[in-house]
Amino acid sequence: MAKITKRSPLAPDEFPKLPMIAGVSFAAAQAGVRYGGRTDVMLALLAPGTAMAGVFTRSATRSANVLDCQAKIGTPAEAGAAIVVNSGNSNAFTGRAGDESVAAICAAVARTTGVPETRVFTSSTGVIGERLPHDRIIAKLEELEAGLSEDAIEAAAHAIMTTDTFPKGAAASFSRDGKTVSIAGIAKGSGMIAPDMATMLVYVFTDAKIVQPDLQAMLSELTGPTFNSITVDSDTSTSDTLLMAATGVSGVTIPAGDAEFRAALHSVMLDLAHQVVRDGEGATKFVEIRVTGAANDADARTHAMAIANSPLVKTAIAGEDPNWGRIVMAVGKSGAAADRDRLTIRFGDVLVAENGWVAPSYREEDAAALMKEPEIFISVDLGLGAGTATVWTCDLTHGYIEINADYRS
Amino acid sequence: MAKITKRSPLAPDEFPKLPMIAGVSFAAAQAGVRYGGRTDVMLALLAPGTAMAGVFTRSATRSANVLDCQAKIGTPAEAGAAIVVNSGNSNAFTGRAGDESVAAICAAVARTTGVPETRVFTSSTGVIGERLPHDRIIAKLEELEAGLSEDAIEAAAHAIMTTDTFPKGAAASFSRDGKTVSIAGIAKGSGMIAPDMATMLVYVFTDAKIVQPDLQAMLSELTGPTFNSITVDSDTSTSDTLLMAATGVSGVTIPAGDAEFRAALHSVMLDLAHQVVRDGEGATKFVEIRVTGAANDADARTHAMAIANSPLVKTAIAGEDPNWGRIVMAVGKSGAAADRDRLTIRFGDVLVAENGWVAPSYREEDAAALMKEPEIFISVDLGLGAGTATVWTCDLTHGYIEINADYRS
Numbered sequence: 001m002a003k004i005t006k007r008s009p010l011a012p013d014e015f016p017k018l019p020m021i022a023g024v025s026f027a028a029a030q031a032g033v034r035y036g037g038r039t040d041v042m043l044a045l046l047a048p049g050t051a052m053a054g055v056f057t058r059s060a061t062r063s064a065n066v067l068d069c070q071a072k073i074g075t076p077a078e079a080g081a082a083i084v085v086n087s088g089n090s091n092a093f094t095g096r097a098g099d100e101s102v103a104a105i106c107a108a109v110a111r112t113t114g115v116p117e118t119r120v121f122t123s124s125t126g127v128i129g130e131r132l133p134h135d136r137i138i139a140k141l142e143e144l145e146a147g148l149s150e151d152a153i154e155a156a157a158h159a160i161m162t163t164d165t166f167p168k169g170a171a172a173s174f175s176r177d178g179k180t181v182s183i184a185g186i187a188k189g190s191g192m193i194a195p196d197m198a199t200m201l202v203y204v205f206t207d208a209k210i211v212q213p214d215l216q217a218m219l220s221e222l223t224g225p226t227f228n229s230i231t232v233d234s235d236t237s238t239s240d241t242l243l244m245a246a247t248g249v250s251g252v253t254i255p256a257g258d259a260e261f262r263a264a265l266h267s268v269m270l271d272l273a274h275q276v277v278r279d280g281e282g283a284t285k286f287v288e289i290r291v292t293g294a295a296n297d298a299d300a301r302t303h304a305m306a307i308a309n310s311p312l313v314k315t316a317i318a319g320e321d322p323n324w325g326r327i328v329m330a331v332g333k334s335g336a337a338a339d340r341d342r343l344t345i346r347f348g349d350v351l352v353a354e355n356g357w358v359a360p361s362y363r364e365e366d367a368a369a370l371m372k373e374p375e376i377f378i379s380v381d382l383g384l385g386a387g388t389a390t391v392w393t394c395d396l397t398h399g400y401i402e403i404n405a406d407y408r409s
Numbered sequence: 410m411a412k413i414t415k416r417s418p419l420a421p422d423e424f425p426k427l428p429m430i431a432g433v434s435f436a437a438a439q440a441g442v443r444y445g446g447r448t449d450v451m452l453a454l455l456a457p458g459t460a461m462a463g464v465f466t467r468s469a470t471r472s473a474n475v476l477d478c479q480a481k482i483g484t485p486a487e488a489g490a491a492i493v494v495n496s497g498n499s500n501a502f503t504g505r506a507g508d509e510s511v512a513a514i515c516a517a518v519a520r521t522t523g524v525p526e527t528r529v530f531t532s533s534t535g536v537i538g539e540r541l542p543h544d545r546i547i548a549k550l551e552e553l554e555a556g557l558s559e560d561a562i563e564a565a566a567h568a569i570m571t572t573d574t575f576p577k578g579a580a581a582s583f584s585r586d587g588k589t590v591s592i593a594g595i596a597k598g599s600g601m602i603a604p605d606m607a608t609m610l611v612y613v614f615t616d617a618k619i620v621q622p623d624l625q626a627m628l629s630e631l632t633g634p635t636f637n638s639i640t641v642d643s644d645t646s647t648s649d650t651l652l653m654a655a656t657g658v659s660g661v662t663i664p665a666g667d668a669e670f671r672a673a674l675h676s677v678m679l680d681l682a683h684q685v686v687r688d689g690e691g692a693t694k695f696v697e698i699r700v701t702g703a704a705n706d707a708d709a710r711t712h713a714m715a716i717a718n719s720p721l722v723k724t725a726i727a728g729e730d731p732n733w734g735r736i737v738m739a740v741g742k743s744g745a746a747a748d749r750d751r752l753t754i755r756f757g758d759v760l761v762a763e764n765g766w767v768a769p770s771y772r773e774e775d776a777a778a779l780m781k782e783p784e785i786f787i788s789v790d791l792g793l794g795a796g797t798a799t800v801w802t803c804d805l806t807h808g809y810i811e812i813n814a815d816y817r818s
Contacts, residue, residue, distance in 0.1 A: 060740065061747060062741065095750065129737075336469075337469070357503055357505075
């Protein structure tokens with residue numbers, strides 16, 4: 001089994017200090033689903049009235065947990081809610097047994113916490129195709145319930161890690177009417193437990209009072225420029241899940257589309273998304289790709305993702321090679337509109353190519369110096385219209401091969 | 410600069426014995442475009458009446474040579490034709506200078522051979538974004554013209570290599586009306602000269618007599634199940650070119666869609682396509698992916714390509730890991746129709762998964778033994794309809810990273 005212990009060179013120095021969110025309590029435990037000597041299950045209990053919103057993988061082979069969460073998202077909020085997440089086994093592609101595991105966990109959580117089954121949300125991440133030993137999780141529910149604390153979000157962030165090299169958290173807050181509204185979130189992603197694919201799980205909590213449709217609308221909209229604008233290796237998990245809970249305990253009511261709340265939520269989601277990229281398998285470079293001047297925003301995104309997912313671009317960045325020819329290649333193959341002779345390419349502030357050829361002012365040593373930095377900025381202007389998009393990715397290194405070409409057993 | 414000298418472990422033992430094609434003669438020379446001590450330019454001269462067909466990259470940033478070839482494909486055949494190919498410099502993304510280089514070479518070839526400029530086809534492969542030193546090619550044209558021989562196709566196959574680890578050739582022939590019709594082709598591909606992308610160039614020759622529209626129709630149709638069904642790393646060159654010449658010198662007229670000719674041409678194209686995969690950068694495994702039971706053929710192809718291009722699938726194969734969970738993931742993310750619980754997956758003859766879960770008969774040691782072979786067969790049945798597709802790829806190894814993450818300078 002692949003064992004990754006080295007903290008990503010792109011990791012933040014430490015886990016951030018996250019505010020407590022009134023109406024949410026957390027606990028973590030060692031259930032021994034697959035790992036030994038570490039926590040691998042977390043419970044979050046949410047106050048009555050909590051609105052739940054969610055965004056899920058569009059994979060046609062998504063896991064039993066994802067299907068169950070999707071079915072429950074719109075259920076009435078009065079009874080509160082619970083979230084249970086385990087690492088070590090994804091319960092994906094486990095047939096009918098997978099559905100049975102989800103049902104068994106939800107029933108047991110309902111018995112232990114008093115939250116109805118229709119308000120219990122589960123995620124599983126880890127090995128796929130092996131039956132989830134859900135009894136091990138159920139056996140820990142009383143311990144989890146007894147240990148619930150408003151100040152345990154960091155423990156929850158640790159329990160959901162697979163081969164993530166650091167726990168991921170982010171927060172934002174603002175004042176309104178003399179009260180403070182807080183948002184805090186945790187995530188795991190881009191770590192790999194052989195033989196699984198990289199799964200991204202994200203849980204965001206706020207004490208704001210927002211009705212479910214408004215919360216869902218904001219969460220769905222903000223997923224586009226955040227979690228759906230990152231890519232490590234273009235592969236999509238069967239378990240990707242983003243859940244958001246608004247407890248309302250702050251007493252501050254947030255109307256639909258509130259700009260201040262939207263900005264705060266955007267910052268938390270973007271921060272977590274960037275941390276997922278910074279923990280990309282084998283990553284040594286954090287790369288921002290900004291496309292402007294495309295025929296429209298959709299075309300800009302197509303170009304940006306073609307660049308971000310190109311193995312040739314990603315290996316060039318790993319080699320600190322300012323290989324702009326590969327950017328031209330990726331734009332050309334993307335399928336979106338482009339005119340070779342209107343392309344402008346920059347690395348950071350260095351103008352690399354324009355008018356269909358290398359810029360007269362370009363000196364390779366300038367670009368080569370930028371490529372040695374841990375953060376790389378690539379901008380491409382198509383010269384065609386007003387479409388823009390920004391995406392983030394990492395490089396493709398020997399580390400990625402090492403993590404993913406290892407034997408599973 | 411990356412220097413790859415080791416012959417691919419998947420290479421054939423030797424260059425095949427190719428038949429001479431009446432009406433085509435070849436020559437190769439050392440022009441010193443970029444490389445020293447090897448041939449890097451080839452000339453093929455085609456008899457009057459030769460019909461030319463072509464299929465080209467759809468890249469929006471395609472090279473000046475490609476644009477020029479596309480414009481000339483349908484010109485009248487009476488005057489014959491010439492093909493000039495250089496390696497070492499792709500003349501791609503070189504702005505107006507790129508067009509000037511193509512025009513200069515075509516004019517010089519016309520002067521030397523008597524073939525009109527409108528029938529001179531050029532390809533360039535190698536470094537991109539640097540001006541092609543076309544004078545070095547032009548300076549060799551008289552030597553090339555003097556050295557033309559019907560028996561020099563292998564020399565031509567060598568001259569077009571970049572970091573290919575072996576020259577690629579294939580042939581087929583059949584009898585009709587007491588005469589023999591022959592087809593012979595050469596290709597380069599998936600080799601990399603830093604900092605270029607992998608470019609595939611293919612030249613196929615026959616002595617059959619076919620009118621241009623019929624030749625073009627057959628070539629275009631057969632590109633789908635051959636060259637467009639292989640992938641090394643999902644990146645598409647700005648220079649990909651497939652040219653076919655039918656000299657007619659055999660005197661055998663081939664009508665539109667002739668089944669025997671079609672089968673012979675298919676075998677040559679498929680053989681060359683497979684050789685390109687076998688020389689994939691860093692490849693240690695040749696992988697066939699067959700999808701059946703899809704809603705339609707287009708869906709089958711989408712699934713097959715999603716599997717073939719998945720970095721997680723390709724690294725698992727590199728690690729000889731029968732990681733069928735990653736196949737499920739790739740099918741799920743492809744965007745084409747799939748039902749998790751109807752999927753059937755096989756490695757070779759080993760039934761791995763069915764009915765949404767691992768097969769009861771599955772023993773990992775059986776699949777693990779198959780994964781140690783140099784040729785891997787993966788089949789996926791969707792259980793939805795009659796759509797089928799087969800594609801070929803290679804694994805993703807440290808060798809790929811080594812070749813592509815090297816410094817350009």
